[in-house]
Structures are given as structure tokens and as C-alpha cells.
Amino acid sequence: MEDTITCPVCGETNPADLVLCRNCQWPLRSTTGSEPADGGAIRSDDSAPQDSTSWTAIPDWLRDLGSDAEQSAAPESVIRDGMPAGSEPHAEEETPPELPSRDQSAMDEVPEWVARIAGTTGSDAEPGSEIPWGKTEARRDEAPAGAEAMGPTSEQVTSGQIPSEDEWRPAFDESISKQTAGPGEGEIYEWLRRLDASSPAGGDVPTPGSKPNAGAADNRTPSQAAPVLPAEVIPDWLADESMGSGPTAQAGTDVASGVPQAGPPAADEMLSDAAANATGAKRQIEPQQNGAVGALPELATSGLSGIDVDAVVASMQTPDWLSEGIPRAAASDERLPPAAREQEPIAPAELPSWVQAMQPVESIMQAASGGAAEEAPVDRGPLLGLQGVLPAIPGVGKPSGKPQVRAMRLEVTEQQRARASMLEELLVGETRPIPLKAASLLGSNRSLRWALAAILVVILGGALASRSQSFPLPVGIPNETLRAIQSVENIPPDARVLVVFDYEPATVGEMEASAASLMDHLLLLRHPVLALISTSPTGSVLAERFMANTLASRAYQPGVGYVNLGYLPGGLAGVRAFARDPLQTVPLGADAGAAWDSPALQSVAHLTDFAAILVLSDSLESGRVWIEQTSADRGQVPLIVVSSAQAGPMLLPYAESGQVGGLVSGLNGAAGTEMANGGLPGFVRRYWDAYSLGMLLAACMIVLGGAWYAWTEIRARRAPVGI
Amino acid sequence: MSVDLLVGAVAFILTLMTLSYLVADNPAFRVAVHIFVGVAAGYVAAVAWWQVLWPDLLLPLANGPAVRRAALAIPLLLSGMLLMKAWPPLTRIGAPAMALLVGAAAAVAVGGAVQGTLIPQTSATIDALGTQNARTFEMLVNGVLVLAGVVSSLAYFHFSARTGADGSTRRFAVLEIIATVGSVFLAITLGVLFAGVYSAALTALIERLHFLGSFLGLN
Numbered sequence: 039m040e041d042t043i044t045c046p047v048c049g050e051t052n053p054a055d056l057v058l059c060r061n062c063q064w065p066l067r068s069t070t071g072s073e074p075a076d077g078g079a080i081r082s083d084d085s086a087p088q089d090s091t092s093w094t095a096i097p098d099w100l101r102d103l104g105s106d107a108e109q110s111a112a113p114e115s116v117i118r119d120g121m122p123a124g125s126e127p128h129a130e131e132e133t134p135p136e137l138p139s140r141d142q143s144a145m146d147e148v149p150e151w152v153a154r155i156a157g158t159t160g161s162d163a164e165p166g167s168e169i170p171w172g173k174t175e176a177r178r179d180e181a182p183a184g185a186e187a188m189g190p191t192s193e194q195v196t197s198g199q200i201p202s203e204d205e206w207r208p209a210f211d212e213s214i215s216k217q218t219a220g221p222g223e224g225e226i227y228e229w230l231r232r233l234d235a236s237s238p239a240g241g242d243v244p245t246p247g248s249k250p251n252a253g254a255a256d257n258r259t260p261s262q263a264a265p266v267l268p269a270e271v272i273p274d275w276l277a278d279e280s281m282g283s284g285p286t287a288q289a290g291t292d293v294a295s296g297v298p299q300a301g302p303p304a305a306d307e308m309l310s311d312a313a314a315n316a317t318g319a320k321r322q323i324e325p326q327q328n329g330a331v332g333a334l335p336e337l338a339t340s341g342l343s344g345i346d347v348d349a350v351v352a353s354m355q356t357p358d359w360l361s362e363g364i365p366r367a368a369a370s371d372e373r374l375p376p377a378a379r380e381q382e383p384i385a386p387a388e389l390p391s392w393v394q395a396m397q398p399v400e401s402i403m404q405a406a407s408g409g410a411a412e413e414a415p416v417d418r419g420p421l422l423g424l425q426g427v428l429p430a431i432p433g434v435g436k437p438s439g440k441p442q443v444r445a446m447r448l449e450v451t452e453q454q455r456a457r458a459s460m461l462e463e464l465l466v467g468e469t470r471p472i473p474l475k476a477a478s479l480l481g482s483n484r485s486l487r488w489a490l491a492a493i494l495v496v497i498l499g500g501a502l503a504s505r506s507q508s509f510p511l512p513v514g515i516p517n518e519t520l521r522a523i524q525s526v527e528n529i530p531p532d533a534r535v536l537v538v539f540d541y542e543p544a545t546v547g548e549m550e551a552s553a554a555s556l557m558d559h560l561l562l563l564r565h566p567v568l569a570l571i572s573t574s575p576t577g578s579v580l581a582e583r584f585m586a587n588t589l590a591s592r593a594y595q596p597g598v599g600y601v602n603l604g605y606l607p608g609g610l611a612g613v614r615a616f617a618r619d620p621l622q623t624v625p626l627g628a629d630a631g632a633a634w635d636s637p638a639l640q641s642v643a644h645l646t647d648f649a650a651i652l653v654l655s656d657s658l659e660s661g662r663v664w665i666e667q668t669s670a671d672r673g674q675v676p677l678i679v680v681s682s683a684q685a686g687p688m689l690l691p692y693a694e695s696g697q698v699g700g701l702v703s704g705l706n707g708a709a710g711t712e713m714a715n716g717g718l719p720g721f722v723r724r725y726w727d728a729y730s731l732g733m734l735l736a737a738c739m740i741v742l743g744g745a746w747y748a749w750t751e752i753r754a755r756r757a758p759v760g761i
Numbered sequence: 762m763s764v765d766l767l768v769g770a771v772a773f774i775l776t777l778m779t780l781s782y783l784v785a786d787n788p789a790f791r792v793a794v795h796i797f798v799g800v801a802a803g804y805v806a807a808v809a810w811w812q813v814l815w816p817d818l819l820l821p822l823a824n825g826p827a828v829r830r831a832a833l834a835i836p837l838l839l840s841g842m843l844l845m846k847a848w849p850p851l852t853r854i855g856a857p858a859m860a861l862l863v864g865a866a867a868a869v870a871v872g873g874a875v876q877g878t879l880i881p882q883t884s885a886t887i888d889a890l891g892t893q894n895a896r897t898f899e900m901l902v903n904g905v906l907v908l909a910g911v912v913s914s915l916a917y918f919h920f921s922a923r924t925g926a927d928g929s930t931r932r933f934a935v936l937e938i939i940a941t942v943g944s945v946f947l948a949i950t951l952g953v954l955f956a957g958v959y960s961a962a963l964t965a966l967i968e969r970l971h972f973l974g975s976f977l978g979l980n
Contacts, residue, residue: 484785487783488783488784491783491784494966495783495970498966498967498970499970499973499974502967502970502971502974502979502980503974503979503980505980543801544965545961545965546968547964547965547967547968547969548961548964548965548968550968551964551968575804575805575808575809576801576804576805576808578808578812579804604808604812605808605809605812605813607809607813609866610866610869610870610873611865611866611869614869614873625816625817626812626816626817628812630811630812630815630816656961662877662878663873665877665878666873666874666876666877666878667869667873667877669873669876669877669881670876670877682957682961683956683957683958683960683961683964684954684957684958684960684961685957686957687950687953687954687957688954691882691885692878692881692882694885694907695881695882695884695885696885697877697881703957704957704960704961704964705960705964706960724971725964725967725968725971728967728970728971729960729963729964729967732963732966732967733959733960733963736959736963
């Protein structure tokens with residue numbers, strides 16, 4: 039059993055189970071019933087000859103022709119395996135009795151019509167009966183003497199010693215001149231020249247690569263009659279066939295129509311017609327129309343009984359690959375079991391409908407038959423160079439992307455159709471998205487935003503403008519704030535205090551209000567000398583603003599009461615460096631003067647020389663940097679943090695753990711320091727009513743907004759949901 | 762017109778332009794923002810030049826001793842390499858300086874975090890129930906809350922889970938309960954942070970409204 043099939047078109051090796059060639063989509067098996075039982079697959083075998091003379095290279099059209107010939111009861115007496123009797127190949131020499139199994143399988147693929155023809159070549163052989171090798175030899179001996187000169191014998195073909203035209207044509211011409219009595223020598227050469235002219239190969243023995251001039255033969259008319267072949271050159275089987283084989287004659291009427299019955303048609307015309315019908319049978323006829331069936335038998339209708347046509351045909355038109363392949367089949371047929379040699383016609387294979395539907399070739403052939411593209415020569419495969427042999431349909435002989443999609447229509451009843459429609463509607467309804475009613479976003483409502491802004495501005499502005507003090511300051515002071523106050527109060531008088539201004543201009547309002555009371559408390563009680571520094575480029579100017587505006591009442595003068603060290607670059611690395619060596623890290627002040635040489639900071643060389651470190655930070659990051667990077671170098675120096683309300687909760691753990699000496703967070707923390715400072719400088723009190731109203735308003739808006747959202751949600755859920 | 766009044770008028774106008782964003786995004790707000798960004802950038806550049814580059818780098822290179830000059834040649838070279846980041850074809854030249862910058866900053870940050878936050882905060886949490894910090898009932902409850910909050914919050918960020926028989930992934934049952942408690946603490950913390958942000962913004966608004974009222978003589 040072979041597992042691969044060679045595509046006859048492109049030569050692609052395909053798995054045996056494929057129907058179409060995976061390269062060119064050419065059907066590897068024919069759907070016609072005349073094909074062998076194995077589907078007519080052309081199988082590949084490495085051991086088999088790969089040349090064009092191999093039997094496996096026989097195209098489908100020839101097999102169809104054989105099937106058609108079988109159906110039309112073709113004569114079996116003359117042509118054996120398509121070879122003339124005179125040139126009967128030495129079958130026993132070519133194919134030894136003990137053939138390899140591969141050859142045997144190849145012989146199994148021999149169409150039965152070939153086997154029958156081979157079996158009935160001898161006059162004494164029964165159809166389908168086994169022909170003894172001796173008889174074959176005897177019959178070969180009976181061949182005309184000049185037959186050997188009529189063309190290359192199969193032996194020569196098999197051995198690859200194909201004589202050239204110059205070698206065999208003189209002998210052939212001589213033989214013809216001897217056998218033909220009617221036509222003269224000049225006529226013989228005349229039709230031979232025509233034959234040569236009609237052949238693209240110039241009269242050479244056609245090869246699979248060559249192509250018969252089918253078109254020219256189809257266009258012939260009786261008026262173009264060539265020299266008539268005498269009756270002597272017509273073999274007996276053709277003569278018998280001319281007596282009127284009914285089916286054959288009818289089948290061949292389309293070809294023979296118009297041929298005058300009175301006289302024999304021209305030999306070259308008949309041969310050309312036969313070749314054309316043979317090579318173009320696949321494309322010209324429909325499966326049920328066996329127009330080409332009588333292609334060869336049609337010769338018999340011409341009344342060429344006197345000519346050894348089989349010899350002529352074999353020598354002139356039989357391709358060498360056919361000359362070799364068919365005798366092998368004949369030889370193999372002799373070894374076939376009797377059951378395999380039965381002459382019953384091969385029953386047409388009944389392919390399932392789905393298999394037929396998968397073959398797009400027939401539909402394409404039917405649709406595109408008769409096109410101008412049919413004349414395009416084959417450009418690949420074993421039929422290379424042949425013209426009109428295969429339907430030159432665009433895309434058939436060439437690799438295509440994918441097989442054509444064929445619609446399949448089911449036959450369903452109305453009830454089934456209604457149920458299918460209902461099921462389809464159900465499925466569509468399940469997958470159809472139900473549009474949800476989008477909840478209105480409060481934040482994107484411009485009017486609501488305007489309303490809230492107006493409420494805030496009006497309420498806060500009114501509270502500030504009225505200078506109301508309706509809301510009392512908080513009674514309790516947070517623990518971290520208390521510790522900050524205690525830390526400030528523990529600073530020795532006239533000590534050096536480092537103040538870090540690490541906040542941005544955007545939070546000046548909050549930071550100044552939060553730090554003012556503590557700073558005022560510090561300056562009021564201890565009169566320290568301040569060293570101002572900032573890790574923010576804008577910090578130094580904010581420090582100046584703080585000292586000039588917020589603590590203006592304390593009249594601290596730069597260079598005396600405080601020294602602005604300016605900007606500390608480097609971020610946390612700068613803080614780390616400053617903690618390790620303040621003098622080297624910031625040698626100059628904000629005014630580019632020697633800050634550390636000033637009387638205010640002369641006694642400071644290290645971080646521990648400061649009595650306290652006060653960090654004013656509006657963010658967690660800057661506050662944490664100072665806590666972390668100075669923890670190893672500040673010793674017991676208290677670090678007090680005044681932070682924004684947004685950073686206070688995150689800095690609170692440092693105050694709870696004791697890493698920070700105190701924490702004043704936002705306006706709420708500043709309220710305690712301001713109370714501890716006797717209500718000075720009064721920023722907290724000034725802002726407190728507005729601040730309290732703002733917080734209360736925010737709480738109310740949050741509650742009302744949440745209630746509104748919950749109500750709309752509940753209402754949306756109660757609303758019936760339509761599908 | 763005094764300088765203070767002029768400065769106050771400019772500040773008043775810019776404040777109004779900024780507050781106009783309450784109505785909608787408008788050209789006045791964008792002009793104010795652009796002015797602020799431009800002024801801030803110019804001021805930062807001036808600060809960087811007058812407070813960093815000139816006194817700490819260029820001036821010592823010009824007038825400093827040879828040893829200091831040699832020492833400052835390294836940051837000068839690195840600064841020049843860092844400037845090459847501005848030209849895409851020469852970006853690779855600035856890579857070493859950037860690597861040094863990032864590496865040094867990361868090292869300082871990690872060291873400070875471990876020494877200033879991780880170890881001290883862990884120790885403080887452990888000591889929350891110590892005799893020093895749990896002298897009273899209130900302090901004891903506070904310590905329990907701190908401990909429970911820290912542990913449950915850490916458990917909330919423990920995402921390891923097992924795949925059950927039905928294919929669902931779940932954490933351990935005990936861990937799931939603790940994580941649920943931790944989510945409550947996290948929610949409270951986020952609420953506090955939101956309140957702090959609102960409080961800071963509200964204070965800033967109040968300060969600006971107070972400034973406007975003061976400029977107009979309303980306060």
C-alpha cells in the first residue's frame with residue numbers, strides 16, 4: 039500500500055489520503071466511474087522510473103479514453119497497449135516474469151480496457167484471457183518486417199535508446215511505400231509533411247512534454263483533405279470497426295461528422311483527430327458524453343482497412359512514455375489473477391456527495407470550458423508543453439490559497455426552519471447587550487460644581503468678612519502638639535535653631551498659619567538665632583517671606599536674628615551630607631556670604647550644635663527625608679515637625695514612636711499652639727470659623743451626595759428592566 | 762502707588778484668575794498658570810546659578826586652590842556629561858553621570874529608610890504593649906489598636922493564595938479574616954488622608970479669600 043501520491047500536474051508528493059493536491063489543488067483522484075478502483079491515483083515510488091516513459095505518467099485523459107473505448111466496444115485485435123502489432127514490444131524482455139511488488143501494484147492500476155486490448159491482440163486469444171508469453175513472441179514474429187523500422191520499439195524506449203527522426207524516418211517511409219499501393223510516394227510524403235507541420239515537435243516522436251496539435255485537428259474540414267491513406271495501411275481492427283460498431287460510430291459522430299463516407303478521409307486528418315480527441319478528451323467531453331470514446335475507433339469509420347494504421351499510429355503519434363508503459367501493463371495483466379482480468383467494466387465509483395462537493399474542479403471546468411485560456415500550454419508537471427490537454431482554467435493548474443468555498447444548502451421543512459429561527463432569536467437575545475442606564479456622575483456636573491463653589495466662597499467669605507468667632511477653638515490639644523510645645527519650651531535661650539522650609543508656594547497659606555504660632559512661641563520665649571535652609575529652590579524666598587510678614591512682629595533681622603542658608607541641593611543626598619557636615623555642604627548663605635562665619639552661626643560646626651531642628655513640610659516625603667537622614671547625626675537634638683494637614687497623618691507614627699519631638703499638623707494642630715501662645719499671632723482664630731464652616735459644609739455635602747446617589751441607585755434598581 | 766499696593770494688586774488679579782477655574786477652564790486661568798510656571802522656572806534657574814553653580818563650582822574652580830580645583834573637576838565633568846542627555850545622539854555620554862546619580866540616591870534612600878523608618882517603626886510597634894507605653898488602660902487600648910492595625914494591614918497586602926478543588930483561589934481562612942480587619946484600618950487611613958487633603962485645600966482657600974478681603978478692605 040503506498041502512502042504517497044504524486045500530483046500529475048505539479049509533481050508534489052501528497053499523502054495517500056488526500057483528494058486534492060496540497061500544492062496545486064489538482065484532484066489526485068478522478069470522480070469518473072471509469073477510473074480504477076483505487077481512484078486512479080498516480081502513486082509515487084522511489085524505485086519506479088521517474089522518467090516520462092513511466093506508466094505512472096499516463097494522464098487521466100488517456101485512462102478516460104481507455105474507459106470510453108471499453109464502453110464503446112473498441113476493437114481488440116490490432117492495438118495492444120496502444121502499440122502496433124508490428125512494433126509489439128518485447129514484453130518478456132522489458133518486464134521480467136518476477137517483477138517487483140511495486141511494478142505489480144503499478145500494473146494493477148492498468149485500466150481494464152488496456153488489459154482487454156492487450157489480451158485480445160492475438161487472433162486466437164480470448165478477451166481477458168491470459169496470453170502466454172510464447173504467443174506474444176509468436177505474434178511479434180508475425181509483425182511486418184518493416185515494422186521495426188517504423189519507429190522506436192518499446193525495447194528501445196525502455197532502454198532509453200530512442201532513435202532520432204533521421205534514423206527511423208527513412209525506414210518508415212520505405213515501409214509505407216512498400217505497403218501502400220494506392221497513394222503514390224509523393225502523396226505519402228505530402229501527408230507526412232503535413233503531419234510534421236501539424237506536430238509542434240516537428241514530427242518527432244511525441245513525448246509527454248510535447249503536445250499534439252489538437253486545435254488544428256479540430257479545425258480541419260473535409261475540404262482540407264490530405265492524401266488519402268490506402269486501405270492497405272488500415273489495420274484489420276480498423277476495418278472491422280468501420281463495418282459499423284454501433285456505439286462507437288455514434289459516439290464518434292461528433293468527430294467524424296462531415297467526413298465524407300464515400301472515400302477514406304485523409305490519413306493525417308484522421309490521425310490528428312484521433313490524437314486531438316485522445317489528448318483533449320478530458321476537457322471536451324462531459325462525464326456522460328463520450329465524444330472522445332471513438333477517437334481511435336473513429337479511424338475505423340474512415341474505411342482505412344488497407345493501411346497498417348496501428349503501425350503508423352504507434353510510430354508517429356504514440357508517445358514514448360506510452361510505448362513503454364502500456365506493454366508493462368499488458369505484461370502485468372498476463373500475471374493478474376483471473377478475477378482481476380474479468381472484462382466486466384469498472385463500475386463507476388459512487389463517491390459521497392460531500393466528497394463530490396469538495397472537488398471544485400468539475401464546476402470550474404464546466405464554468406470555464408471553452409475559454410481562450412484553454413489554449414495556454416501547460417507550464418509544469420508531466421504534461422509540460424502540451425496545449426489544450428488540460429483545461430487551462432486560471433487557478434486550477436496553479437497553487438491556490440484555499441479551495442473554493444461551496445455553499446451547502448440543507449433541505450429543511452418549514453417547521454424545522456421555524457424552530458431554527460426561534461432558536462436563533464433566542465441566541466441573539468441572549469448575546470444582545472442590554473444598555474444600562476449610566477448613573478449621573480456628580481463630579482462632571484458643571485452646574486453642581488458651580489453651586490458648590492458658590493456655596494463655599496459665599497460661606498467662607500462671609501465668615502471671614504464678618505470676623506465671626508462663633509466656633510470655639512478646640513479644647514484638647516493633641517499629644518504630639520503638646521510634645522512640640524514642650525520641645526520648643528525646652529530650647530535654651532539664645533540657642534541656634536535650624537528651621538527647614540520645605541514647602542511649596544501653593545501651601546503657603548496653610549503652612550504659615552500652622553507654623554506661625556509655634557514659631558512665635560519659640561521666638562517669644564527663647565529668642566533663638568535661626569538658621570533657615572530649604573531643599574526646595576523656592577524655599578529660601580518663602581523663608582524670607584515668613585520672617586518678614588508672618589513674624590514681622592518679632593523684628594528678626596537677617597544676619598543677626600537669622601541666617602538664610604538658602605537652597606540645599608541634592609535632595610535626600612544633600613540632606614544626608616548636610617547632616618554629616620553642614621559647613622562643607624552649604625558653605626555660603628543665600629546672599630552668597632560666608633554664613634557660618636557670621637556671629638549668629640559661629641558656634642555651629644555640626645548638626646548637634648543646633649538646639650533644635652524645626653521642619654516645616656507640606657509633604658510626607660520632605661518631612662520623612664529629614665527624619666530619616668538626620669536620625670544618625672542629630673543625636674539628642676529634638677526634631678519638631680510642622681506639617682500640612684495632608685501630610686500629618688503619615689508623619690504621626692514618627693511622633694508616636696519618639697523619632698520626632700513634636701508634630702503640629704495643619705490648622706487643627708496650630709490651634710493648640712496658638713492657644714499655648716496666648717492666641718498669638720491669631721491666624722488660627724481668624725480662620726477658624728471659616729475653617730469650621732468649610733469642614734461642616736464638606737461633611738454635609740458628602741452626606742447629601744451619598745444619600746442622593748443611594749436614592750438614585752435604589753430607584754434605578756426598582757425600575758423594571760426591559761429586554 | 763506704593764510697591765506693596767502694586768504687588769498686592771498683581772497678587773489680587775492673579776488670585777482671581779486662578780479662582781476663575783471654579784467656573785471653567787478659561788484663558789485667564791491658563792495665563793495665570795503660565796505666569797506662575799515661567800516665574801518659578803526662572804527663579805529656580807536663578808537660584809541654581811547663584812546659590813549652587815557659581816559659588817560652589819565655578820568660583821572655586823577659578824579662584825580656589827589646586828586641590829579643590831582637582832576635586833571639583835569631577836563634578837564639572839559629570840555635569841557636562843549630564844548635559845549631553847539633552848541631545849539624543851549624545852545621550853549615552855550622560856549615562857554614567859545619571860547612573861551615579863541614581864545609584865547614590867537609591868543607596869542613601871534605602872539606608873535612611875532602614876535606619877530611620879523600618880527599624881524604629883518596627884520597634885515602636887513591638888513596644889506598643891510594653892510596660893513603658895501601656896501604663897494606663899487608655900494606653901493599653903491604644904497599643905492594642907496600633908498592633909492590630911499594623912498586623913492586619915500587613916496581612917491585607919499578603920496575596921498568596923491556594924487553589925481550591927473548584928478552581929477558585931482563596932487565601933487562608935485566618936489570613937482572610939485578618940486581612941478583612943486590615944481593610945477596615947486601611948479605609949479609615951484613606952479617609953483620614955482625604956480629610957487632611959481637604960483640610961489643607963480649605964485652609965489655602967480661606968487664606969486666599971482672606972487676602973482678597975483684606976485687599977478690598979472687607980476684613
